[in-house]
Amino acid sequence: MGDTRFNHISREGKLTHLPGLAEALAASEKGGYIWLDYCQPKKEDLEPLIEPLGLHPLSIEDCVDENQIPKIDDYPRNTFLLFNVLQYADRELYVYEVDLFIGARFLVTVSGRDVNGVHILGGIDRQLELESESIRQGPDNLLHLILDHVVDQKFDAIEALEAELDRAEETILTNMAQFDPAELLHLRRDLLNLRKSLFHEREILVKICRKDCPFISDKAIYAFRDIYDHLAKFFELTESSRDIVTSLMEMYLSMLNNQMTQAANTTNITVRRLTYINTIFMPLTLLAGIGGMSEYSMMTGANNWRIAYPAFLVGMVIIGVISYFLLQRIERRGKPAR
Numbered sequence: 461m462g463d464t465r466f467n468h469i470s471r472e473g474k475l476t477h478l479p480g481l482a483e484a485l486a487a488s489e490k491g492g493y494i495w496l497d498y499c500q501p502k503k504e505d506l507e508p509l510i511e512p513l514g515l516h517p518l519s520i521e522d523c524v525d526e527n528q529i530p531k532i533d534d535y536p537r538n539t540f541l542l543f544n545v546l547q548y549a550d551r552e553l554y555v556y557e558v559d560l561f562i563g564a565r566f567l568v569t570v571s572g573r574d575v576n577g578v579h580i581l582g583g584i585d586r587q588l589e590l591e592s593e594s595i596r597q598g599p600d601n602l603l604h605l606i607l608d609h610v611v612d613q614k615f616d617a618i619e620a621l622e623a624e625l626d627r628a629e630e631t632i633l634t635n636m637a638q639f640d641p642a643e644l645l646h647l648r649r650d651l652l653n654l655r656k657s658l659f660h661e662r663e664i665l666v667k668i669c670r671k672d673c674p675f676i677s678d679k680a681i682y683a684f685r686d687i688y689d690h691l692a693k694f695f696e697l698t699e700s701s702r703d704i705v706t707s708l709m710e711m712y713l714s715m716l717n718n719q720m721t722q723a724a725n726t727t728n729i730t731v732r733r734l735t736y737i738n739t740i741f742m743p744l745t746l747l748a749g750i751g752g753m754s755e756y757s758m759m760t761g762a763n764n765w766r767i768a769y770p771a772f773l774v775g776m777v778i779i780g781v782i783s784y785f786l787l788q789r790i791e792r793r794g795k796p797a798r
Contacts, residue, residue, distance in 0.1 A: 463499040463579065468492060473596030475588060485512055493565040493599050499579050500572045509568065514538055515561055523559040523570045530660035532667055538563040539673045541603075541664060544657040545571070545580050545610050548620035553650035555657065556580055558610055560603060562675045567599040569606060584609050600680040604687070611690050614658070618697055621650060625704050632712050636719075641712060648705045651698055658695040665691055740783045744776050 466478040468487040475495075478484045484494045498505065506520045514537030522528050522542060533540040538561045545556040554575050561568035571580040584606055588595060595602045624647055631639045665688035667673065669681055676684065 464501065464505070465495075465497040467495040467497065469495060469595055469602070471596060473592035473594075475592075475595070481508060488565050492596075493567070495599070495602060496566070496568045497581065498568070498570045499581075501570060506570070509561075513561070513563060513566055513568065515568070516540070519559075519561070523557075526557065528557060530657060530664060532664045532673070534673065538566075539675050543607065543610055543661060543664075545574075546614045546617035546654065546657070547574050548617040548650075549575050551624065551646075553617065553621070553653060555653060558606075560606070562599050562603050562673075564675060565599070567602050567606075581606065581609070598677065598680070600676040601683070603676070604680060604683045607684075607687055611687055611694075614654075614694055615690075618654070618694055618701075621647065621654070621701060622697075625701060625708070629704075629708055632708060632715065636712070636715055639712065641709070644705055644709050644712070648702065651702050651705065655695070655698045655702065658691055658698060662688065662691045662695055736784075736787055739787060740780050743783065744780055747772070747776055747779070 466480060466484040468476045468478055468484060470476070470492040476487070478487060481496070484496060488494045496509070501524070503520060503524045506515070506523060507517075509515045510517060510520070514535065516533075516535050519533060519535070519540040522540070528542055530544055531542050541560040541562070543558045543560070545558055547554045547556070556572055556574065558580060559570040569581060573579055587605060587609060588602075591601075591605055595605065624643075628639070628643055628647070665684060668676055668684050669688055671678065671681065
């Protein structure tokens, strides 16, 4: 059995730890309400709650089944809520579940541990000490404090994701060669998971603020509206971050295309220069081949080579110069007018 805390909250707001479930149920009969906090329980640990608290077996299965989406289910004696806790560590987004059962005189929370082995709801204890006046009013106020704690942790994860986006943008602009586009795809996946969680949780708060949950008083609904405002804000931030990921990917591809275009232009300039040289020297190579076979000495006579070869060289230079200027003129005519 995982770590379990059995607590009784008196009418004066005093929180008392009890040794077991039987003692907690007996204390609830004397006034106040109980808070049962389960950490990494098994199905067998939660089944004893079915009879005394009226928990539905399907809800208990949801508590031990991972990868559930946030939801709210109403039952005759309680309401079941499923929320997500987010943690961003080592450039990875972790999504955990927190299951809550609220009834007229009880609150049951089922959670686990984060990647560091810390109890997800362990940090709520200090806040409860400061909110004794609030929690004494009923389990709905305790539910608000726990959900507010869960939502605050989401803000830390969103801030970490925004910092990753800023770092990716800076890397693209300053040192694109070392940027890995897979980072953007990874961030996009995390933002999609975050958006899915926030979307369903926002719908849960809509139902609560609409007074669909009979175990949350009208007075406490005002506090839940504040949580809804936070979730709506986080949802908009997530949407903006998704747009930023798309913009960064487009910017990266645009800069990559610019680099490829510059490389292609450099290659074209080099090929054009080589083409000039090849075009100029093609007729000269032909003439050099003819001269190398002593054709000029054959045409002018063997005794006239001292005149024939210098004239041949001068002719090659003239042909090369004429070819160069002719190519320049053809290129200028081929350029579009500005």
